[in-house]
Amino acid sequence: MLNKLQQGWLRARLLNYLLAPISWCYAVLARLRYGCYRAGIFKSRVLPRPVIVVGGISVGGSGKSPLVIALVNHLKEKGFKPGVIARGYGGKSAFWPRAVNQATCAQLVGDEPQLIFEQCDVPVVVGPDRVRNGYYLLDGMNGNGNCDIVISDDGYQHFALKRTVDIAVVDGQYGFGNGWCLPAGPLREPIAALKRADIVVINGQSTEELLRHIPACCPIYHMSMELQEAYNLADNRRRKLSEFSNRPVHAVAGIGNPLRFFSQLEQAGLDIIPQAFPDHHRFTEHDLSFADNREVLMTEKDAIKCRGMSVAKNIWVVPAKLRVDEELYLRVEALIGKGHW
Known part of the structure; x- marks a missing residue:
C-alpha cells in the first residue's frame, strides 16, 4: 500500500486522489502551525549564535546533507567554527541529545550525522529537539562548545528554533512531485512555504516548469553531485x-x-x-x-x-563531489554578517 502511494507522489493515481482531502487538511494545519509561531502563540527560541537551517519542503533526500558538508567545510576555510545539529533519523541511542564521535555509529545516531562528523571533523549533536541540540552543542560538550555558528541538517519546519538563514533544497529531477502535501503527495508544506527561504538551492538541472513554481522572491542557486x-x-x-x-x-x-x-x-x-x-x-x-x-x-x-x-x-x-554556485557561499556570509540574529 505504501509503495503504491509513493509511486503516485510523482503523478497522482487513484489512491492519491482518494487521500487528497486529508492532504488538504494537512496543508491547512501546516499553515496554521506556522502562523501560530509567527504570531507568537508558540514560542521560538533564539540561540546565542547564528543558525543556518538546510532543509526543504519535500520528504526524502534532496541533497541536504551533502550541502551541509560543503557549507561546513567552506565556513571552516573562512575561519568559522561551525557545529551541526540533526534529528538523527533512525538512530537507536538510549538518550538525547547525543554527541557524535569516533565511538558512535550510524545505527546509534543515524547515517547522515555520522557521515557529517567523519567528513567534516566538527562537533555534531543529534536528537529530536533541535533547540536542546543547539544549547548542548554550544554549552554542554565538555569544553567543545566553542562553536560560533550552528548548522541544522534539516529542520525547515522546526519553528521552535529561530534561524538566521533558511536554505531550502529542491530536487531538480523530482521537483515537487504531484504538488500535494502528505499523504497524497510528497510535500511537508505547500510550495508557497518557500517564500520563507532566504536561499533556494536546486539539486541538478532545473526545468522551466519547476522554476515557475518557485516564488519569485527566492534567490535561486544550483548544485550538482559528481561521482568520484x-x-x-x-x-x-x-x-x-x-x-x-x-x-x-x-x-x-x-x-x-x-x-x-x-x-x-x-x-x-x-x-x-x-x-x-x-x-x-x-x-x-x-x-x-x-x-x-x-x-x-x-x-x-x-x-x-x-x-x-x-x-x-x-x-x-x-563518493560524490558537490559542486555549488560560489555565489551561494557569498550570500550565506552576507546574511550572517547582517547580525540580525
Whole structure:
C-alpha cells in the first residue's frame, strides 16, 4: 500500500486522489502551525549564535546533507567554527541529545550525522529537539562548545528554533512531485512555504516548469553531485568507475532519490543491476549477498551502515563531489554578517 502511494507522489493515481482531502487538511494545519509561531502563540527560541537551517519542503533526500558538508567545510576555510545539529533519523541511542564521535555509529545516531562528523571533523549533536541540540552543542560538550555558528541538517519546519538563514533544497529531477502535501503527495508544506527561504538551492538541472513554481522572491542557486573514484569498503582499495564497465554490477541505494545514483552510474558507462531500498534503510548481509558474486556499488551514506559485514570486501563505495554556485557561499556570509540574529 505504501509503495503504491509513493509511486503516485510523482503523478497522482487513484489512491492519491482518494487521500487528497486529508492532504488538504494537512496543508491547512501546516499553515496554521506556522502562523501560530509567527504570531507568537508558540514560542521560538533564539540561540546565542547564528543558525543556518538546510532543509526543504519535500520528504526524502534532496541533497541536504551533502550541502551541509560543503557549507561546513567552506565556513571552516573562512575561519568559522561551525557545529551541526540533526534529528538523527533512525538512530537507536538510549538518550538525547547525543554527541557524535569516533565511538558512535550510524545505527546509534543515524547515517547522515555520522557521515557529517567523519567528513567534516566538527562537533555534531543529534536528537529530536533541535533547540536542546543547539544549547548542548554550544554549552554542554565538555569544553567543545566553542562553536560560533550552528548548522541544522534539516529542520525547515522546526519553528521552535529561530534561524538566521533558511536554505531550502529542491530536487531538480523530482521537483515537487504531484504538488500535494502528505499523504497524497510528497510535500511537508505547500510550495508557497518557500517564500520563507532566504536561499533556494536546486539539486541538478532545473526545468522551466519547476522554476515557475518557485516564488519569485527566492534567490535561486544550483548544485550538482559528481561521482568520484570508488573505494573498497573492506580494504580501501581504489578503482576508477570505468574499471567496472566490463561486466554488469549491482547498484544498491537506500537514499531519498535512488534513481539519481543509478542514472549517474549509467552515464559513467556502467551496466548496472539496480536495487532500490527505502531511505535510511538498515542493510543486512542478506540484502547485499548476491548469488552471482558481482561487485556491489553504493553511496557513502549507505556504506557507513555496512562496515564490518562479511560482504564488505565485495562492496565498492562511490563518493560524490558537490559542486555549488560560489555565489551561494557569498550570500550565506552576507546574511550572517547582517547580525540580525
